[in-house]
Amino acid sequence: MGKQYSLMPYFSENFDELHENNAESVFEVQMHNGTGWLGDDMSDSWRWQEIGMFDGTGGAWWNLAPNKKTYNEFEQGDPRKYMTLWCDGGAKYTQVDGTVTDYAYWMAHLATNKDLYGTRKYCPDVQVSDFDDGINDRLMRYADVLLMYAECLNEAGDIEGAKTYINMVRTRANNIVPTEQPQLWYHSSKGTIPDVDGLLAENITINGVKMNSIKNIIEHERYVELCGEYDRYFDLLRWGMADETWLEPLKAIGWTKRAMYYPFPQVELDNNKQLTGNEMNNSN
Numbered sequence: 001m002g003k004q005y006s007l008m009p010y011f012s013e014n015f016d017e018l019h020e021n022n023a024e025s026v027f028e029v030q031m032h033n034g035t036g037w038l039g040d041d042m043s044d045s046w047r048w049q050e051i052g053m054f055d056g057t058g059g060a061w062w063n064l065a066p067n068k069k070t071y072n073e074f075e076q077g078d079p080r081k082y083m084t085l086w087c088d089g090g091a092k093y094t095q096v097d098g099t100v101t102d103y104a105y106w107m108a109h110l111a112t113n114k115d116l117y118g119t120r121k122y123c124p125d126v127q128v129s130d131f132d133d134g135i136n137d138r139l140m141r142y143a144d145v146l147l148m149y150a151e152c153l154n155e156a157g158d159i160e161g162a163k164t165y166i167n168m169v170r171t172r173a174n175n176i177v178p179t180e181q182p183q184l185w186y187h188s189s190k191g192t193i194p195d196v197d198g199l200l201a202e203n204i205t206i207n208g209v210k211m212n213s214i215k216n217i218i219e220h221e222r223y224v225e226l227c228g229e230y231d232r233y234f235d236l237l238r239w240g241m242a243d244e245t246w247l248e249p250l251k252a253i254g255w256t257k258r259a260m261y262y263p264f265p266q267v268e269l270d271n272n273k274q275l276t277g278n279e280m281n282n283s284n
Helices: 011-015 047-051 068-073 080-084 103-109 142-155 159-173 196-202 214-225 232-238 245-251 266-271
Strands: 025-029 137-141
Touching: 011 080, 011 137, 025 142, 068 214, 080 214, 137 142, 142 159, 142 214, 159 196, 159 214, 196 214, 214 232, 232 245
Parallel strands: none
Antiparallel strands: 025 137
């Protein structure tokens, strides 16, 4: 691996304004939050308002909320859960009026489903008055590259090589995070998730999947490391797992296997009458 990129010391440094365009960022969208509706906003982020805090708290819209399966995917002692989700035992949130809220407050004010969670990743811990913010959107991180490389090595039969790159990501996840809210346990204590060999030895089952193979561990690790970064759906497509139980919430609102493929471009169908397209070319 080259030396142009490296993992940041703390997982959370990839999702704030203070560490934009850092050593782990391979490509990110540059955001700027100006002075309001008629100000100098340039590609400002609405992630907080769209998918951040629980419904019923601070005016968030909660258009995309992590479900119980996502919450359960994190191993016990993995600090990433609390840096990714607004959940029990996690960070506190300060509303624009200065009210400091916690999980008990959110549950007391939640308007809808208590089996869903808030998205803390990319979202400020303090409510922004004009709802948008200037946190850059990282489209690809070095951690993603390491896990893709581990997957390639595993498919090629280099099991030990794959473990090396998975462990790089898991080791970083255990780091003490002194920049976090001081009441959080990982502010002063290390995380406790094991390395790959330790996870294999535990032989635990997470969301119905046994952690007894490198492939299963890679699938798990990409889930928890990249949660909320728009990779999971495409991972499931690539692994041929999209039509399994993972997408039951989407199936309930009309998702079918035909959505696993992009349609043939109409210009190609027009140019080559031997092509017939696929199910996605059928608009019915």
